[in-house]
Amino acid sequence: MVAQILTHGRFAFLQVWKDKSMWLKVLLMLPLAEVLPLLLVGRAFLSYDQLQAFLFTNLAWCFVASVIMQCLYVFQSVTQSAKLDLLIAADGGLAGWVVGYCGMTSLVYMASAAVSCGLLGLGLGYPVSPAALLVAIGLVVPAVLALMAVVLGLCLRWARILHLVNSTLDVLQVLACVMYPLAALPAILRPAAVLTPLMWVNQYLWTGQGWTLLVALGLCLVALVAAFAWMRRCVARYRRLGNMGRSR
Amino acid sequence: MDTAIRISNLRKDFGAVTVLDIDALTIEPGTVTAFIGPNGAGKTTLVKLISGIWAPTRAKVLTVFDEPVDQSVRRRSTTNVGVVVDSSQLFGMLTVEENVDYMARLYHVPKADRAERVRAALEACGITDRAHDRAWTLSTGLKQRANIARALVTKPRLLLLDEPTSGLDPVSAEQVYDTILALRGAGITVVACTHIMAEVSDLSDRVLFINHGKVVADGSPTELLSHVGRVVHTIRLPQDRLDQTRAQLLDHGVKRTVVRRDEQGVLLTALDCPDSRVLESLGFDFERRAADLRDAFLVLAGD
Structure with a gap:
């Protein structure tokens, strides 16, 4: 399995490396998009203390959203072509490909986050901690992998679901408490937020409490196991029924 | 092995x-x-x-x-x-x-x-x-x-x-x-x-x-190819004569035919008619050619 993951990661990187527009996006467009909200919104509505936390929660969220959007695009390409059967035949499933592809995509977008961090710290004079950023993003990667496994399973199960998933990113942003700590969230949303690994990572960034990272890690592990079990079940269903949703 | x-x-x-x-x-x-x-x-x-x-x-x-x-x-x-x-x-x-x-x-x-x-x-x-x-x-x-x-x-x-x-x-x-x-x-x-x-x-x-x-x-x-024989005959006729023609062929032992339609009318292919004289006696204007796998496909597909 490790060899399969590394192979998928290698060739995922090659596809990104060859796409010049991708590097323009990762190294220029995305950092600008990550920095501008801070300049335009953060300064106006957040206090200095909140501003520092928002700097990192915003970077972490942009990282998550970017990886998810990129993976959704590729998932659509794979599930609507003969690549799906190719990958299933080669690996006996899709877990290796999901981990390899999404993992490599995460690494690529970490480069974007690093550029953003550099821009904010060196270019604009904001106090930044690369270590804190790496911890946040590092903990988010397993959660992203779990989410993408769920999404791929949904796609195999119901087909044509990717646009719906795309729009749920807005919900995830709210539940992840990107722009405010958990205490600011309406009570009705807190139970769902508590189950969101990214929320606990952001809580650490908002409050500095180390135990929240342990909760995030635990939730990530649970999410990974459950998500890949779900995806495995959906792959088995696809192979048994020969269709995604109602189409073959 | x-x-x-x-x-x-x-x-x-x-x-x-x-x-x-x-x-x-x-x-x-x-x-x-x-x-x-x-x-x-x-x-x-x-x-x-x-x-x-x-x-x-x-x-x-x-x-x-x-x-x-x-x-x-x-x-x-x-x-x-x-x-x-x-x-x-x-x-x-x-x-x-x-x-x-x-x-x-x-x-x-x-x-x-x-x-x-x-x-x-x-x-x-x-x-x-x-x-x-x-x-x-x-x-x-x-x-x-x-x-x-x-x-x-x-x-x-x-x-x-x-x-x-x-x-x-x-x-x-x-x-x-x-x-x-x-x-x-x-x-x-x-x-x-x-x-x-x-x-x-x-x-x-x-x-x-x-x-x-x-x-x-x-x-x-x-x-x-044995499903269609060695030769086939193709007759071009107007749509309104199709059923009558098929009935005539059936009376003379030609049971299997394939019908294709185009802008000029109907092409009727007779499959188990090795002897062209049957069609000549019925006064049809036909084309005779060697059977090919496409004919076999049409027969086996039940067209």
């Missing part, structure tokens, strides 16, 4: 619909077998079951070179099965060589052998000169050859092709045919799903006609 494919009591249902039901089937190694049949007959389903991509609803025996087809052990199998569907199996941003190398790594081709196997696969498909071009820049025909190279790098003993020349112009198709013939020469067992009768007659040692999920006819291309 191993049997390339052995099937017994194979069935595949999609919901309440049985799309494939084969009692027994064996395919010998080193042969080229064509699966033909109308759309929805079950050809692609059979290919996907043999390759292990889909799971059968029921299978008493489903083996490839005497090894059970089981998705969970596919990766560890020593009997590789290559599957070529269409060029969407290629990753467009990767070069041809990278696409082939990708598969070599996924199928655990030893590192020491990998470069040589990639080179050999590209050479076998006549695409070495385009090895460093991105897949998306290739023509449809070259993409398909690259796709075949991708499947060959794992040194499969069985190669499954699903409509390998679909969408290709005659020149590109001819290049793919040459590749398939070379594979047969190399001892690889080839199974091809196709609608193109030229592929069937020129490439195949054996033809299986599949309709409504069952093998309706099985034999060499020449044996398949």
